[in-house]
Amino acid sequence: MLLLLRILLFLILLAVFLLLAALLRTLSISPTAAKTAAPPPEDPRRARQYGEVLSAMLRMETVSVKGQEDFSKFAAFQESLHPLFPHIFSRCEIAHPGEGLLIRLPARGEPAGEPILLMSHHDVVPAQAEDWRHGAFSGDIDADGVVWGRGAVDTKGALFCELQALEELIAAGWQPEKDVYIASGCTEEWGGPGAQATVQWLQARGVRLGMLLDEGGMILPDPIAGVQGRYCMVGALEKGSGSVRLVARGKGGHASTPPRNSPLVRLGRLMDDLERHSPFRAELTPVIREMFGRLAPNADFGFKYILTNLWLFGPLVRRLLPRLVPLAGSMLQTTCAFTMAGGSEAANVLPREAWVTANLRFCPHQDDQASLRALRQRAERFDVEVQVLSAGKPCPPVDVHGAPFRLLEETAARIYPGYDVVPYAMTANTDARFYTGICDHCLRFAPIEITQAQYASIHSVNECLNTTALPPAVDFYKQLLQDYCARIDL
Numbered sequence: 176m177l178l179l180l181r182i183l184l185f186l187i188l189l190a191v192f193l194l195l196a197a198l199l200r201t202l203s204i205s206p207t208a209a210k211t212a213a214p215p216p217e218d219p220r221r222a223r224q225y226g227e228v229l230s231a232m233l234r235m236e237t238v239s240v241k242g243q244e245d246f247s248k249f250a251a252f253q254e255s256l257h258p259l260f261p262h263i264f265s266r267c268e269i270a271h272p273g274e275g276l277l278i279r280l281p282a283r284g285e286p287a288g289e290p291i292l293l294m295s296h297h298d299v300v301p302a303q304a305e306d307w308r309h310g311a312f313s314g315d316i317d318a319d320g321v322v323w324g325r326g327a328v329d330t331k332g333a334l335f336c337e338l339q340a341l342e343e344l345i346a347a348g349w350q351p352e353k354d355v356y357i358a359s360g361c362t363e364e365w366g367g368p369g370a371q372a373t374v375q376w377l378q379a380r381g382v383r384l385g386m387l388l389d390e391g392g393m394i395l396p397d398p399i400a401g402v403q404g405r406y407c408m409v410g411a412l413e414k415g416s417g418s419v420r421l422v423a424r425g426k427g428g429h430a431s432t433p434p435r436n437s438p439l440v441r442l443g444r445l446m447d448d449l450e451r452h453s454p455f456r457a458e459l460t461p462v463i464r465e466m467f468g469r470l471a472p473n474a475d476f477g478f479k480y481i482l483t484n485l486w487l488f489g490p491l492v493r494r495l496l497p498r499l500v501p502l503a504g505s506m507l508q509t510t511c512a513f514t515m516a517g518g519s520e521a522a523n524v525l526p527r528e529a530w531v532t533a534n535l536r537f538c539p540h541q542d543d544q545a546s547l548r549a550l551r552q553r554a555e556r557f558d559v560e561v562q563v564l565s566a567g568k569p570c571p572p573v574d575v576h577g578a579p580f581r582l583l584e585e586t587a588a589r590i591y592p593g594y595d596v597v598p599y600a601m602t603a604n605t606d607a608r609f610y611t612g613i614c615d616h617c618l619r620f621a622p623i624e625i626t627q628a629q630y631a632s633i634h635s636v637n638e639c640l641n642t643t644a645l646p647p648a649v650d651f652y653k654q655l656l657q658d659y660c661a662r663i664d665l
Contacts, residue, residue: 197484201476204483209404210473212593214624218646219320225649226322226642228259229335230314232297233324239298241365246274249361252297260338262345273372275360280341282660283350289385290354291659292614293341293652294606295334295621296363296390299326306636320642327640329633330390333621334359336645340652351660353385363606370606377613384614385665386579388655389607391619392599394591395630399503401478402470404595407587410619411462411573411580411598413608414509415537417566419550420530421445423559427519427527438529439518445557446513446531454549455509457493458540459485462572462598463506469597506600509546510536532564536602539569570608570617573598578665579616582658590622590651622651 235252253276257264268279276297282290302311302325309315309323316322326332337357356377360369377384392408423438423445459467464485471482481488497504512534519526535550537543543566551561573580575598584596607617624644632638659665 193487197480197487201480201483204472204479207404207472207595208593209406209595212405212591214405214643215591215647217643219643221646221649222320222642225335225339225645226316226320228339229327229332229640229642229645230316230322230324231255231259232314232331232335233322233326234312234314236312237298237326237361238301239362239364239367240301241367243362243367246361249274249298252361253359256338260342262342263338266345267341270376272376273360273362273367273369275358275362275369275373277373277376278341278357280345280351280355282352282354286354287352287660287663288665289383290356291656292356292358292384292387292610293337293656294358294387294389295330295337296360296369296606297326297331297334298361298364299329299331300364300634302638303636308637309639311636311638316642321639322642323637323639325638327638328393328623328625328629329638330621332623332640332645333390333648336621336623336648337652339645339649340656343649344653344656349657351656353660354382355656355660356384360606366604370609374609374613382613384610385616386582386659387607387610387614387617388583389605389617389619390621391601391605391607393621393630394594394624395627396624397627398597399470400500401475402473404473405591405593405624406470407583407591407594407596407620407622409580409583409596409598410601410605411465411575412460412539413570413601413605413617413619414539415543415567415569415608416604417535417537417543417547418514418532418564419535419547420532420562420564421554421559422528422530422562423557424528425525428525430523430525433525438526441557441559442516442529442531445554445559448557449511449550449553453497453508453511454553455511455538455546456541456549457497457504457508458538459489459493459507460538460540460572460600462575462600465575466506466597466599469595473595505536505602507538509538509541509549510602511550535566537567537569538600539572543568567604567608570611573616573618577616578662579618579659582655582662582665583618583620586651586655586658587622589654590647591624621648623648 270277311325314324362369391410423441425438467482515532518529
């Protein structure tokens, strides 16, 4: 008995010591400049000028749908860019792989290293125009200098900034030491073949990229609950995506004599079980640890206490975060979302077969095949078959300590002083995923500062962008291109 008491006392003292050590570590970390950083000074003249050009781009309806065959409106959009960016289209090489747009500014003389590629897309999702404060394709600029229209954030705004940056550099007589590419596809919104066609075009010419910058994260204030400050959120990895059909079978029959454990009931029990007890493994991968480590200094004390001491609270975070904060939790593990369902075609008939479709997003530490095995093992308990409709592998993580990521950090520090750069895991898909075979540094970031409301407008109504956010974003791309091409370590 005395030995047990001694062991218990030792464990209590050890726990107190660990908690005190964690507290001291937390208190030793001061907030960063991002907590009180101010936006760059506004440039009203450039903001008005840039806003008018973006407005013209937004007024062109470029909705894309799966299986589209008529690309004429995208060709018209691309043609409309010629008078807006005359130096680009008179100086650069232009190609149209996959009906998209690919621009190449050749290096002067022999290239001094691998090229850089800026990416975006000019296709957009449909819009319910009647629900918008301004027309979905109006391109209106209101009295507050906000430009409205589908694609303002996703992603004609970024495309404008990329093109404007290159236009201004060419107009100033810039001749890069390395090749510079800008790619803009028109099938991104439905995962079409445009990006693959561009990759094939580059591969056929032996091009391997040193750095790629696509859509993904942007500049957000207070990016997650409990964290204050301004942050450049950079997607450093991208989850894979896939869909499955979960099928349960039975004998059917009349609904007046229902059996127990019918197909729909088994599906319901499986869905409930998957939601309550995920079969997918949550992990604090290096990218996620880096994200939490960079957010921690400006977090509320309780959150900071946990994030600063993942060495102690890591198991707790892995277990609870997916349940308490779904957005952050989705970065830690494969997710499963139920999207469609079917059963009997009559209200009084039991189905012989019922089904539910689920969309999965695969994490690198438990890829598509491993996640599907875990799902099948769980489904077998409920006598449910898993039919794979599609499965895409997750992208490999980018080295956040590598030279391209450091260059992005340096550029952000020059254009957005005080802002912190934070890597994170992309849970949605981008065209960048098709480039991992020809580029080891596919970063997903558009250097445009937006509000939480503007972030929420993506694929929703009232998509808009502050024109004052455009000048610093153009300056970011200009600085990045010049520094990348001048550096010998890239």
